[in-house]
Amino acid sequence: RVIVEPEGASYDLTHDKLSEVAYASLSPVRRRVLQGRVAQALERIHEDGLEEVSAQIAAHYERAGETREAVPHYLRAAQVARQVYANEEAMRHYRRVLQLLEESSHSREARLQALLGLGSVLHIIGQFAQAESYLRQAVDLGHEMELDATEMARLYYWLGETCFWQSRPEDALVLGQEGLSRLGADQASVTAAVL
Numbered sequence: 001r002v003i004v005e006p007e008g009a010s011y012d013l014t015h016d017k018l019s020e021v022a023y024a025s026l027s028p029v030r031r032r033v034l035q036g037r038v039a040q041a042l043e044r045i046h047e048d049g050l051e052e053v054s055a056q057i058a059a060h061y062e063r064a065g066e067t068r069e070a071v072p073h074y075l076r077a078a079q080v081a082r083q084v085y086a087n088e089e090a091m092r093h094y095r096r097v098l099q100l101l102e103e104s105s106h107s108r109e110a111r112l113q114a115l116l117g118l119g120s121v122l123h124i125i126g127q128f129a130q131a132e133s134y135l136r137q138a139v140d141l142g143h144e145m146e147l148d149a150t151e152m153a154r155l156y157y158w159l160g161e162t163c164f165w166q167s168r169p170e171d172a173l174v175l176g177q178e179g180l181s182r183l184g185a186d187q188a189s190v191t192a193a194v195l
Contacts, residue, residue, distance in 0.1 A: 036064035051080045055093065067100045071110050074100070078117055087121050094118035112141050120158055128166045135159040153179040 058073035156179030
Protein backbone atom coordinates (compact mmCIF):
# COMPACT_ATOMS: atom_id res chain seq x y z
CA ARG A 1 0.00 0.00 0.00
CA VAL A 2 1.37 3.44 -0.93
CA ILE A 3 0.54 6.46 1.21
CA VAL A 4 0.97 9.94 -0.33
CA GLU A 5 1.09 12.92 2.01
CA PRO A 6 -0.14 16.40 1.09
CA GLU A 7 3.45 17.66 0.76
CA GLY A 8 4.00 15.09 -2.02
CA ALA A 9 6.05 12.58 -0.01
CA SER A 10 5.01 8.96 -0.45
CA TYR A 11 5.61 5.84 1.58
CA ASP A 12 5.47 2.32 0.21
CA LEU A 13 4.16 0.05 2.96
CA THR A 14 4.24 -3.09 0.81
CA HIS A 15 7.97 -3.58 1.28
CA ASP A 16 8.98 -6.98 2.68
CA LYS A 17 10.85 -5.45 5.62
CA LEU A 18 7.78 -3.53 6.75
CA SER A 19 5.73 -6.70 6.56
CA GLU A 20 8.37 -8.54 8.60
CA VAL A 21 8.37 -5.83 11.29
CA ALA A 22 4.59 -5.82 11.48
CA TYR A 23 4.46 -9.62 11.65
CA ALA A 24 7.18 -9.77 14.31
CA SER A 25 5.21 -7.37 16.51
CA LEU A 26 2.32 -9.85 16.75
CA SER A 27 2.08 -12.31 19.61
CA PRO A 28 2.74 -15.97 18.71
CA VAL A 29 -0.91 -16.81 19.38
CA ARG A 30 -2.11 -14.00 17.09
CA ARG A 31 0.34 -15.12 14.37
CA ARG A 32 -1.03 -18.66 14.49
CA VAL A 33 -4.60 -17.43 14.26
CA LEU A 34 -3.75 -15.25 11.27
CA GLN A 35 -1.87 -18.09 9.54
CA GLY A 36 -4.94 -20.29 9.91
CA ARG A 37 -7.16 -17.57 8.48
CA VAL A 38 -4.83 -17.10 5.51
CA ALA A 39 -4.94 -20.85 4.82
CA GLN A 40 -8.75 -20.85 4.99
CA ALA A 41 -8.96 -17.81 2.72
CA LEU A 42 -6.68 -19.47 0.15
CA GLU A 43 -8.88 -22.57 0.25
CA ARG A 44 -11.98 -20.48 -0.42
CA ILE A 45 -10.42 -18.37 -3.15
CA HIS A 46 -8.90 -21.37 -4.95
CA GLU A 47 -11.54 -24.00 -4.21
CA ASP A 48 -11.71 -24.94 -7.91
CA GLY A 49 -7.93 -25.14 -8.29
CA LEU A 50 -6.36 -26.10 -4.98
CA GLU A 51 -3.52 -27.89 -6.79
CA GLU A 52 -1.94 -24.53 -7.63
CA VAL A 53 -1.68 -23.39 -4.02
CA SER A 54 -1.64 -26.61 -1.98
CA ALA A 55 1.94 -26.13 -0.77
CA GLN A 56 1.18 -22.58 0.37
CA ILE A 57 -2.00 -23.64 2.15
CA ALA A 58 -0.15 -26.50 3.86
CA ALA A 59 2.61 -24.18 5.06
CA HIS A 60 0.09 -21.70 6.48
CA TYR A 61 -1.79 -24.46 8.28
CA GLU A 62 1.47 -25.83 9.63
CA ARG A 63 2.50 -22.39 10.94
CA ALA A 64 -0.96 -22.14 12.51
CA GLY A 65 -0.26 -25.39 14.37
CA GLU A 66 -3.01 -27.19 12.46
CA THR A 67 -1.09 -30.18 11.16
CA ARG A 68 -4.23 -32.24 10.57
CA GLU A 69 -5.27 -29.69 7.93
CA ALA A 70 -1.72 -29.27 6.57
CA VAL A 71 -1.13 -32.96 5.77
CA PRO A 72 -3.67 -33.43 2.94
CA HIS A 73 -2.46 -30.23 1.29
CA TYR A 74 1.18 -31.37 1.43
CA LEU A 75 0.12 -34.71 -0.07
CA ARG A 76 -1.74 -32.91 -2.87
CA ALA A 77 1.28 -30.67 -3.49
CA ALA A 78 3.51 -33.76 -3.70
CA GLN A 79 1.18 -35.34 -6.27
CA VAL A 80 1.17 -32.16 -8.36
CA ALA A 81 4.97 -32.04 -8.23
CA ARG A 82 5.20 -35.70 -9.30
CA GLN A 83 2.96 -35.06 -12.29
CA VAL A 84 5.41 -32.50 -13.64
CA TYR A 85 8.48 -34.53 -12.66
CA ALA A 86 9.51 -32.07 -9.95
CA ASN A 87 10.88 -35.01 -7.98
CA GLU A 88 12.88 -33.04 -5.41
CA GLU A 89 9.84 -30.94 -4.56
CA ALA A 90 7.62 -34.03 -4.33
CA MET A 91 10.11 -35.73 -2.01
CA ARG A 92 10.32 -32.61 0.16
CA HIS A 93 6.52 -32.59 0.59
CA TYR A 94 6.34 -36.34 1.32
CA ARG A 95 9.13 -36.03 3.89
CA ARG A 96 7.36 -33.11 5.53
CA VAL A 97 4.18 -35.20 5.82
CA LEU A 98 6.16 -38.01 7.46
CA GLN A 99 7.73 -35.54 9.92
CA LEU A 100 4.35 -34.04 10.80
CA LEU A 101 2.80 -37.46 11.26
CA GLU A 102 5.70 -38.57 13.45
CA GLU A 103 5.05 -35.67 15.79
CA SER A 104 1.36 -36.52 16.11
CA SER A 105 -0.95 -39.48 15.87
CA HIS A 106 -2.68 -38.57 12.61
CA SER A 107 -4.01 -40.86 9.99
CA ARG A 108 -2.29 -44.05 8.97
CA GLU A 109 -3.75 -43.59 5.49
CA ALA A 110 -1.82 -40.34 5.02
CA ARG A 111 1.36 -41.98 6.34
CA LEU A 112 0.90 -44.87 3.90
CA GLN A 113 0.36 -42.46 1.03
CA ALA A 114 3.52 -40.53 1.94
CA LEU A 115 5.63 -43.70 2.33
CA LEU A 116 4.47 -45.11 -1.00
CA GLY A 117 4.83 -41.75 -2.74
CA LEU A 118 8.32 -41.14 -1.41
CA GLY A 119 9.40 -44.72 -2.11
CA SER A 120 8.12 -44.63 -5.68
CA VAL A 121 9.76 -41.25 -6.43
CA LEU A 122 13.07 -42.50 -5.01
CA HIS A 123 12.68 -45.60 -7.19
CA ILE A 124 12.04 -43.49 -10.28
CA ILE A 125 15.18 -41.40 -9.72
CA GLY A 126 17.30 -44.49 -9.13
CA GLN A 127 17.83 -44.28 -5.37
CA PHE A 128 16.75 -47.87 -4.91
CA ALA A 129 18.14 -48.59 -1.43
CA GLN A 130 16.33 -45.57 0.04
CA ALA A 131 13.21 -46.44 -1.93
CA GLU A 132 13.27 -49.97 -0.53
CA SER A 133 13.39 -48.68 3.03
CA TYR A 134 10.26 -46.54 2.59
CA LEU A 135 8.44 -49.20 0.58
CA ARG A 136 9.13 -51.85 3.25
CA GLN A 137 7.62 -49.49 5.81
CA ALA A 138 4.61 -49.06 3.51
CA VAL A 139 4.17 -52.84 3.21
CA ASP A 140 4.39 -53.23 7.00
CA LEU A 141 1.86 -50.45 7.51
CA GLY A 142 -0.40 -51.99 4.86
CA HIS A 143 -0.41 -55.25 6.82
CA GLU A 144 -1.21 -53.36 10.03
CA MET A 145 -4.07 -51.58 8.30
CA GLU A 146 -5.31 -54.83 6.76
CA LEU A 147 -5.50 -53.29 3.29
CA ASP A 148 -7.43 -55.11 0.62
CA ALA A 149 -5.59 -57.52 -1.66
CA THR A 150 -5.31 -55.15 -4.61
CA GLU A 151 -3.76 -52.38 -2.51
CA MET A 152 -1.31 -54.80 -0.91
CA ALA A 153 -0.40 -56.19 -4.34
CA ARG A 154 0.40 -52.66 -5.48
CA LEU A 155 2.77 -52.20 -2.51
CA TYR A 156 4.44 -55.54 -3.24
CA TYR A 157 4.81 -54.54 -6.88
CA TRP A 158 6.76 -51.37 -6.06
CA LEU A 159 8.91 -53.17 -3.50
CA GLY A 160 9.61 -56.00 -5.93
CA GLU A 161 10.56 -53.55 -8.68
CA THR A 162 12.98 -51.86 -6.33
CA CYS A 163 14.63 -55.18 -5.46
CA PHE A 164 14.80 -56.13 -9.15
CA TRP A 165 16.63 -52.90 -10.03
CA GLN A 166 19.12 -53.59 -7.24
CA SER A 167 20.07 -56.82 -9.05
CA ARG A 168 18.09 -58.97 -6.62
CA PRO A 169 15.66 -60.78 -8.94
CA GLU A 170 15.17 -63.62 -6.43
CA ASP A 171 13.83 -61.16 -3.84
CA ALA A 172 11.62 -59.56 -6.51
CA LEU A 173 10.24 -63.00 -7.39
CA VAL A 174 9.44 -63.80 -3.75
CA LEU A 175 7.68 -60.43 -3.34
CA GLY A 176 5.72 -60.97 -6.57
CA GLN A 177 4.60 -64.38 -5.32
CA GLU A 178 3.62 -62.88 -1.97
CA GLY A 179 1.57 -60.23 -3.76
CA LEU A 180 -0.09 -62.86 -5.94
CA SER A 181 -0.96 -65.00 -2.93
CA ARG A 182 -2.68 -61.96 -1.38
CA LEU A 183 -4.89 -61.70 -4.46
CA GLY A 184 -6.15 -65.23 -3.90
CA ALA A 185 -8.88 -66.07 -6.39
CA ASP A 186 -8.35 -62.80 -8.27
CA GLN A 187 -5.36 -64.21 -10.18
CA ALA A 188 -6.79 -63.12 -13.57
CA SER A 189 -6.87 -59.40 -12.73
CA VAL A 190 -4.72 -56.64 -14.19
CA THR A 191 -2.94 -56.38 -10.83
CA ALA A 192 -2.03 -60.06 -11.01
CA ALA A 193 -0.71 -59.59 -14.55
CA VAL A 194 1.52 -56.72 -13.39
CA LEU A 195 2.88 -58.80 -10.51
